Amino acid sequence: MPNLKQTFVTAFALFSLFFGAGNLIFPPLLGLKAGDQWIWVTLGFALSAVVIPILALFGHSRLQGTMADFGRPISRTFGIVYSFMVYLIALALPSPRTASVTYEMSVAPNFDWSPLWLSSVYFLLVFFFVLNRSKILEIIGKYLTPLIIVLLLAIITLGLFADTGAVQPSVFAHNFSTGILEGYQTFDALGGVVVGGIVVISLGLAGDLDYTQKRKTLSRAALMAGSGLLIIYGGLIALGANFSNRIQTEDRTELVHFLSEQTLGKFGQTSLGVLVALACFTTAVGIITGAADFMKGLFGQKQSAFVITAFVGCLLGVVIGQFNVPYIVEVAIPALMFIYPLTITLIILNIAPGKWTSKLTFRLVVATTLLFSFPDFYKIVAPDSGLNDLMSGLPLYNQNMAWVLPSLLVYLLSNFISGSVKNRQAKVEN
Structure with a gap:
């Protein structure tokens, strides 16, 4: 029988998988620019970055298969092609972005290193950990997310009660839809169709649970994880809006640095930078490992397919990860305009x-x-x-x-x- 502890463990795992450290850079700037209309962009952002991903988990709780099963009602081939596209986008965009965020938040403020050098060393280490599947990443992951959450809640709480002056008017023509489109950049809907299958398998290995029990556990855990995401995302957007009279910038990482220093001082800023760097690293390892496992399964469990995919994923990371965050965000927009509508449609049809x-x-x-x-x-x-x-x-x-x-x-x-x-x-x- 599923128990409350198992549900909480699953919910925490889901939150950790969704809230990649790179996601933390999007809500504050959205709130800063939305100003007095921050509630509307929060609703839009929550729709694409919280509600749709949670619905994806509901879909998985019903299907209890793999990501390819979301497209299987159309054809088996379509399901495989869709999965391939999702993993290709994941390797080309959110994975390299973790190196870029690490550089801008943790390395550039403290060391005079080049982005290319950092991305090269970063993905060399990622490649090593992907091939060795070290348990140390799981151990780090269990402690990183709670620490980041505690720091973020402290920043949000202190920042919302700070005397920052009048909130500025919104610069957006369409606040709600802007929030939806910015939510695309979190890649959480894609994450929902990817990680849901992994969680279903994990629940199967965790105990003797039947279909109904696994469905209830995953659905309840999804609601808990979604509530946590909504609190963090909404808080960061409100925080950005609250400081709209104090800073004007287009740089997402600069804004996060500013907010953390204004609320927790230099120590808080440095601590957040270190935790974000470690969390970004584990995210990159997870993405590349998942893509490599998918290709390995596609090619008859051949280890060579796993190694080649991991190598290509890390090579893409080196090449793309040396660019700054705004550039990677800009490059991602066309791909997201194509894959996100398709993903949302498949999620809704499957539930x-x-x-x-x-x-x-x-x-x-x-x-x-x-x-x-x-x-x-x-x-x-x-x-x-x-x-x-x-x-x-x-x-x-x-x-x-x-x-x-x-x-x-x-x-x-x-x-x-x-x-x-x-x-x-x-x-x-x-």
Whole structure:
């Protein structure tokens, strides 16, 4: 039988997996720029960085399989291709970003090292730990996250009660949708479809739990982890808004440094930098190990596939990780505009009742999402193209969410058509 301790352990593990140290740099700047509208961006950010990832875990609690199972109702091949795309993006963006965040938060303020040198040494160590699968990372991880949480809660509490003057007006034209899009940068929705399968396997190994017990444990743990994420993310956004009269910057890591020094002094700033560096390292090891395990399974459990994938992942980390955080964030936007709508659609379809998600519905809705996410993607990669003027009439185009209403409409129509066909067949049979 699942017990409360097991649920809490699972919830803590989920929180640790979601709240990668790199995620801490996004909420404060979002709040700083949102100013007096910080609640609206918090709601948008929470939707894409908390609610959708938690729904992904609900999907896993129902499927109790792997990430590929999210796309399996369309076809087995689609599920594998989707998984491959997610891991490729993870290796090319959030993994290198951990080195960039480490450099800007922990190394650059204290040492005169070049970013290339740091990323080279960083991913050489990552490669070593991936190949050796040392237990030390698990031990470090158990203590790192609690320490970071305690520091962040102290920073948030002290910062919110600080006398910082009037909160500035928002600079955003669309606060809610801006919060949603910034939440994409956490990669938490992708994390939900990746780590959920790992947790399902872990629950199976932890004890003699049946399907229903594992589903309840994962669902309750997901709600607990989501509540923790909401508190931390919401607190950091509110903190940024509260200091909007004290600092104006576009640099995410500079703002985190400023907030930690203003609340906890130099010691707090240094401590946070060290903990973030260690947490970033364990995140990079986890991402590359997961991708290498996936490729190993795809190629008949061949160890060579594991080693090659780990090497390629670390090589990408060295090349991309030497760039600064703003550059990596900017580069990530087109990929996120493509993969996030698809991921959100697959998550929602997999938690919807089976009678409303036939194979036809899956295929039509996913195809519609891919088609109508193209305008958002194209606007980023070719902002000066005349084609953008033709697509600008689409609903929610200005909010970079042109795929939402068409996908919802196709979902409703496909279910209406399926229901009509079933009723017609039932009348014929009678």
